[in-house]
Amino acid sequence: MKNNPTITKKIIAGKFKGKTLKLPSKETTRSSKAIVLESFFNTLQFDIIDAVLVEVFSGSGSIGLEALSRGAKKIIFMEKDRDAIRTLRENIAQTDPSACEVIEGDSFSNIVHVKKRLAASGESAFIYVDPPFAYREGMEEIYDKTIEMIASLPLEMATLIIIEHMSTLELPESIGHFNRLKSKRFGKTSLTYYA
Template sequence: MKNKQLTKKIIAGKYKGKTLLLPSKTTTRSSKSIVLESFFNTLQFDIIDATFVEVFSGSGSIGLEALSRGAKKIFFMEKDRDALKTLKNNISQTNPSACEVYSGDSFSNINAVVSRLKKQDENAYFYIDPPFSIREGMEDIYDKTLALVASLPIDNVKLIIIEHMSGLEIPDNIGLYHKKKSKRFGNTTLTYFDVE
């Protein structure tokens, strides 16, 4: 029996109600709707005309929600082949000219994305939702993620948001960034970092 294709809808904005496909559960996790809603309620108007980087994109549901709500440019980063296919399909439902996809390892590709931001003199929201470290081969994923955050140049960062397992202790300071707040949703927590 073929597995039923998982989907989710864009919650609000220009593309509200558009159906996004989700990649298979084994390779990626989809951010829960409640997490998404809370996040976008927090940013609401700040996202308009902003640049947005979704570091581990999966289906791209966060970046495409940002696009729907008025962000002008989205950078997507994804390594998994199936997820990439799904991501590109989802982008085609919205505005592909506002989206750039970087395929391959996010820890390497972040440099290319930062170079683009520097060249355009842009700062961006970085949404970082690494695979849970309980998955095989992902044991050091959070250490690498914290190093990635610390490496981001402050001139190109508006806000950093990390979606992570609730049990994970995230330090108050990562490089030059300070924890602004954390919000817990069951097993998932959003932690916000900025420069102040």
């Protein structure tokens, strides 16, 4: 029997600082590196306070829960993998479950529910998209589908779109209504911002 130690990471700042988050298995998800997380929150600074953040392909929820800890008012998590969802719910339980919503299933089809929900409340959100890196089996189309999904977002729904992706991938200057603002590289991972 193989002994699988639980992999964890901590919330870096804010009201839940120091809380330990579990990470799902490496086979199913890939956690955002601390340096990527730090850069992202340095970019947002105080804009995250009282904001809504949608974390697409959320895995353990480390981005969304960090945002919640730093003052976001609502986080919508989107995740398909069963193990990841179990871990995500355990992590949410340590913070403020009333400010979190988990949408289970395929993010590409579930984005429709998120659009309706935000339209109904008249809210705009930060959309953080961290698709599984395309070199995994069955994930070859993932970036094309991700770009189509972003292109389908109404302008008023997204304050800022952030894509965490393989550095080897060149993303277009514009996707739908949104134009590329900047791209930052951290070794094999990059963050590209659209607004």
